[in-house]
Amino acid sequence: MTARHPNVPNLTDFDLKLLRVFHAVVQAQGLAAAQQVLGLSLSTISIQLKQLEERLGFTLCERGRKGFALTEEGERIHKSLTPLFDSISGFRDVVADVRGNLSGDLHFGVVDALATNRAAPLPKAFQNFSECAPGVHLHVDISSPEELLQGLLEGRYHCILTPVEPSHESVESVPVFTERQQLYCGADHPLFHETDSSRIAEALEHTTLTDKSYASLSSTDNPRTPLEGPIVSHMESNALLILSGRYIGYLPKHYADHWVEEGLMRVLLPDTPGFESQFYLGTSKHHCSRSTEVFRNCMVEVLSPPQAS
Numbered sequence: 001m002t003a004r005h006p007n008v009p010n011l012t013d014f015d016l017k018l019l020r021v022f023h024a025v026v027q028a029q030g031l032a033a034a035q036q037v038l039g040l041s042l043s044t045i046s047i048q049l050k051q052l053e054e055r056l057g058f059t060l061c062e063r064g065r066k067g068f069a070l071t072e073e074g075e076r077i078h079k080s081l082t083p084l085f086d087s088i089s090g091f092r093d094v095v096a097d098v099r100g101n102l103s104g105d106l107h108f109g110v111v112d113a114l115a116t117n118r119a120a121p122l123p124k125a126f127q128n129f130s131e132c133a134p135g136v137h138l139h140v141d142i143s144s145p146e147e148l149l150q151g152l153l154e155g156r157y158h159c160i161l162t163p164v165e166p167s168h169e170s171v172e173s174v175p176v177f178t179e180r181q182q183l184y185c186g187a188d189h190p191l192f193h194e195t196d197s198s199r200i201a202e203a204l205e206h207t208t209l210t211d212k213s214y215a216s217l218s219s220t221d222n223p224r225t226p227l228e229g230p231i232v233s234h235m236e237s238n239a240l241l242i243l244s245g246r247y248i249g250y251l252p253k254h255y256a257d258h259w260v261e262e263g264l265m266r267v268l269l270p271d272t273p274g275f276e277s278q279f280y281l282g283t284s285k286h287h288c289s290r291s292t293e294v295f296r297n298c299m300v301e302v303l304s305p306p307q308a309s
Contacts, residue, residue: 016088018052021045022060022074023081030068086155086287102133102291109141109148109157113235113255119177120279121302122161129298136291144233146213152282158292159283159299166282173280174296176303181250182274184265188245192266200268210241210249250274279303 021038028034031045038045046063053060060074070078092104114120126138143151148160152171160166166173185191191207194200208229229247232238235255241247243264253274259265281299283292 015052015055018048018055019077019081019084021048022052023078023085025049025061025068026070026074026078031063082154089155090287090289101135102294103135104289104291105137105139106133106159106291106295107139107141107151107157108159108161108295109143109151110161111145111148111163111234112142113239113252114161116254116257117179117252118254119179122299125299125302128302129295132294132298133291136295138295144213146233149282152284155284155287158287158289159281159295161279161281161299161303163277163279165278165280170285171282172285172288173282174300174304176279176281176300177305178276178278179252179254180274181252181277182256182270183248183268183272184242184251184256184260185248185268186243186245187264187266189248191248191268192245197269197271204248204268208247210238210247212238212250252277 021034021040024037025031025034025045028037031042031049034040034045035042040048049060049063056077058073059071060077061071062069089104110122114122126140129136129138141151141157145162145164148157148162149164149166149168149171151157152160152166153168161176163179165175191200191203194203210229211231213231213233229249230241232241232249235251238249239251239255239259242249242251243259248268256265256267260267281296281303283296288296
């Protein structure tokens, strides 16, 4: 018989709900910042934290005019929540497997600016998965590569699609497709009307380039390195900076095409190949449910390039 700890309440569904509220508040670094994530008012979040503290018998965090800060007890409880939630999710997956059903929730994280990439038909993969697992609720979240990997490691994502190879030992990654990127400037940039390639190449040494927070642009095929500029984590923010006319930067060709057609951008040095960005599909080696395996297979089937016969 398992020994019970005196004065420690049994966990109920209500307690788990309160713990998830606490976890969300910590992740958001405060009650106010967690309102949008939880869809709750500030007063409701405060009441639920108080209820949790009363249930546990100690204070989890300091909140007020001095800001949000975890107590020592709160830090210990928060560190235990990810394995707790993973265990609950894993148990549900086991029950679903025993029943022969694919059910529950599957959280997929992906970078932005892929909807226009015909080499990456994500909608087809989603369609196939929906047919294979109609009982699974698919959640799709767009985030930066750094946040995607962190979310996978923390169990917030079951599967991620990223242009950075997940090199962590607990992550299994599969290369899927590549994406060609070229160097662009906006219509208001001084180089927009320059046609001489040698002059453009020379001017790049004194031109400010946007840089991605997750990847190096160094390549033997790239032009000489311009001045360092703003660091971005999303293609959308990169495009906005390029459109400002103050910076040049690399964008996927499929993503920039419509701005080029409208005369708002142009490719600099069109005779150079740019570079290929390799994308990877990542899943956890330790927490991969049958639903995740089916989803991964659906993704690989449509995203991987056809093998030469």
